[in-house]
Amino acid sequence: MMVDTIAINRDLNRFDGHGEIWLFGYGSLIWKCDFSFLERRPAHIRNWSRRFWQGSHDHRGTPEAPGRVATLIADPGARCGGMAYLITPEVFDHLDHREKNGYLRESVDIEFEDGAAHGLVYIANPANAAYLGEASAQDIARHILSAQGPSGLNLDYFRHLADALRVMGEKDPHIEAIERELRLIQSA
Template sequence: AYIYGWQRRFWQGSHDHRGTPEAPGRVLTLIESAGARCAGMAYEVTPDTFEHLDHREKNGYLRIFTPLHWLDESGETEGVVYLAGADNEAYLGPASDHDIAAHIARSHGPSGPNSDYVLKLAQALRDMGEHDEHVFAIEKQLLALLS
């Protein structure tokens, strides 16, 4: 599925999954961007699942309703995305690709190395046949730092 008008950025801090309170990792948020197209996975979830997701995404994320388009069929439906704006305490904001990758390379939390999050996301996007300039730029810098 995909949404229009949004793009991914590693601008959100994670002190409970990919980092710690003392050394937060960097995870994705979505930022508004006219003309952008952001592809990903969409799931039908139950109210109980939303309770779990709301708890998991408690680190500054808000639920936003947006039109959701399907990759393999026409039409749209209402979808929900989680995004973290600049007004939350875990927001780290923009930085250079190198600085973001260096931050990710040294971060680790209860859900594992921050680098795994980036590398698995990049591979999932490739498996879908999707290109995300920001994700792939961070992945490239990260791989150089990890080698």
């Protein structure tokens, strides 16, 4: 089910009055940067793990057959690597539209190699109607192979993310498990 969170995000008013804000990307924001930014840096956040548990009814799937895309789950002690962008508030119109299917802006501490900053991240929590939830790596791989939407194949989304994480030197056991299952399914 498509869930439009644009109005909710606009009403959150987080970081109002700030001229610059750090935004943490852990999914397509790592490899598909279609917005202006002042600075871009590898970063990570703590106590969150990336999971392919969110439905995509508008980009990598359809309302009838949603794709699976990344979200974050609370995971004490975990570390999630990604890319941070220093942006201006004007960019939120575009980002809120791009991340409208269940994602809400949340405050987060972002860590860099040489320091830290407080910023924002878009998270699709389990309470949103587009949330698909936990599944085995094999089931997620099968789902990814079968889905496509207006933005293309779900498999392309997954591969772009996995490749970007490799280039960054980021290990993600969830992504690696899905990759193994994809190879097994495609070689059968």
